Amino acid sequence: MNISDSEKKELKDSLSITVVAKRLGINVVRGRFRCFFPERHAHGDRTPSVSINEEKGFFKCFVCEDVKGDVISLVRMSLGLGFENAVKWLRGDAPSIQRDMQKKNVRFAQKKVFPEKPADKFADKKILFDFLNLLSPIPLNHRAAWWLAKRHIFKPVWDKVLLRVMLDYHRVSRELRAKYSLEDLQNAGLFNSQGILRFGRHPLIIPYIDEQRRPFYFKARALDKDVEPKELNLQGSIPFPYNKAVLDGNPGIVYLCEGIIDTLTLLGYGFNAVGLPGITFKPEWVEMFKNKKVMLCLDNDKAGREAESRISGLLQAAGLETHSFGLLPEGEDINSWFTHRP
Numbered sequence: 415m416n417i418s419d420s421e422k423k424e425l426k427d428s429l430s431i432t433v434v435a436k437r438l439g440i441n442v443v444r445g446r447f448r449c450f451f452p453e454r455h456a457h458g459d460r461t462p463s464v465s466i467n468e469e470k471g472f473f474k475c476f477v478c479e480d481v482k483g484d485v486i487s488l489v490r491m492s493l494g495l496g497f498e499n500a501v502k503w504l505r506g507d508a509p510s511i512q513r514d515m516q517k518k519n520v521r522f523a524q525k526k527v528f529p530e531k532p533a534d535k536f537a538d539k540k541i542l543f544d545f546l547n548l549l550s551p552i553p554l555n556h557r558a559a560w561w562l563a564k565r566h567i568f569k570p571v572w573d574k575v576l577l578r579v580m581l582d583y584h585r586v587s588r589e590l591r592a593k594y595s596l597e598d599l600q601n602a603g604l605f606n607s608q609g610i611l612r613f614g615r616h617p618l619i620i621p622y623i624d625e626q627r628r629p630f631y632f633k634a635r636a637l638d639k640d641v642e643p644k645e646l647n648l649q650g651s652i653p654f655p656y657n658k659a660v661l662d663g664n665p666g667i668v669y670l671c672e673g674i675i676d677t678l679t680l681l682g683y684g685f686n687a688v689g690l691p692g693i694t695f696k697p698e699w700v701e702m703f704k705n706k707k708v709m710l711c712l713d714n715d716k717a718g719r720e721a722e723s724r725i726s727g728l729l730q731a732a733g734l735e736t737h738s739f740g741l742l743p744e745g746e747d748i749n750s751w752f753t754h755r756p
Contacts, residue, residue: 417501422486425504431471431485434504438492439652439691442466448697449475450491453727458697493692494717502642539630541594541602542648546629548586549578549619556581558618561637566753567678574681575657576627578619587611603649616646620674625659633674633691647691654702656689657681661702668703669739670725672712676748680711683752687711693721700732707735714742 417425432442440447446462449455455463455477464475473488475481481491489500552558552572558579562572571577580586590599590611599605606612613619616634623629630653634646655661656674669687671677677689693712708729712718726736742751 422501425501426471426485429471429485429504430468431473431488432466432468433649434485435466435473435488435492436651437647437649438489439647439694440492441651441696449478449481450694451478451481451724452697453724453731454478458728458731460697492694494715494721505642537598538602541590541598541604542629542632544593545586545590545604546578546619546621546632548589550581552577552579552618553581557637561618562678565675565679565749567675567682571678571682575678576621576623576629578621580613580617580619583611583614583617613646615641620656622653622656623659624654625662627659630654652691652694655699656691657687658702660686660688661704661706663704665705667707667709669709669711671748672718672721673747676711679749679752693717695721695725695728697728700728700734703729703732703734707737709737709739711739711742711748713747714744718747 432445435442435447443462445466445468447464447466448462449459449464452458459477463477464473464481466473471485473482483491486497486500486504489495489503490497493500493503495503552562552569554569556579558577559569559572562568562577587610590604594602596605596609599611600607600609604611604613613634615638616636618635618637620633620635621629622631622633631650632648634648636642636644636646655670656677660668666686669680669685671680671687671689672693673691674689677687680687690712710722710726712722712725722738726738729736739748742748
């Protein structure tokens with residue numbers, strides 16, 4: 415991909431770095447978030463050290479000299495992507511993270527000193543539950559079934575983790591609009607700024623469910639090769655690792671994967687697996703791994719190895735035992751390794 419300096423500037427100027435950070439699952443509080451490398455900080459960067467300059471579209475850590483940059487750098491560092499894929503990710507989700515009116519509203523609120531309307535988290539969760547209830551289990555003759563089976567992920571796993579597909583996009587959109595206001599649907603992250611239901615090209619819905627099988631977040635996955643980005647996230651912070659149900663506090667082994675597909679792969683082979691959003695591991699998640707031995711199964715590339723070292727340090731500092739899976743060839747991930755084995 416060739417992108418000129420003017421195109422790069424236009425892309426960055428059109429985006430809110432704060433909204434992009436939240437879309438990435440980063441917990442931004444009053445313009446700050448915890449560093450990607452908490453082990454470099456006293457107390458694991460308990461007091462967030464990375465600040466966001468919304469006006470300039472820039473972020474910077476006050477401790478780590480290499481943790482800084484623009485919105486493209488933020489995506490690269492958070493998801494472990496190269497420049498081209500980071501730009502594709504931003505362009506693919508642009509309607510839901512554009513700066514335009516959001517930036518103007520921030521300025522207006524600052525000048526008029528109007529208090530921001532508090533978010534009704536219960537209402538957002540109710541909308542999320544209703545949205546997921548409008549979806550369908552994956553039919554065996556659906557292209558999502560073929561897409562998953564090609565990756566050696568089969569129906570027992572689909573059912574266990576409540577994978578869903580959007581069979582009738584227009585019906586789902588119509589029923590949500592009949593029940594809720596457009597403003598509420600936009601606040602919940604389901605509709606974009608143009609009033610259109612997102613995820614039309616991402617029909618495979620992967621919910622994050624807790625121990626009681628309640629959904630609190632989801633990712634939507636594209637099935638066509640030409641769709642970028644491949645995944646769309648629900649807005650807001652990712653509440654816990656994927657497949658949290660195995661983090662039950664009882665002694666045992668868990669396999670920590672990079673991404674959902676690797677997690678589903680290991681589940682299909684009978685392993686207790688949990689997944690990270692890319693290589694992001696929040697320090698507050700450490701407590702969830704209580705009493706577990708953690709087998710780290712991240713991709714065998716530079717970003718995966720660095721993340722494995724960082725995560726292992728956080729877990730070991732809490733007294734947890736960690737091991738590296740250690741069998742993946744250079745550049746391989748769990749799914750490709752299992753599916754290519756004879």
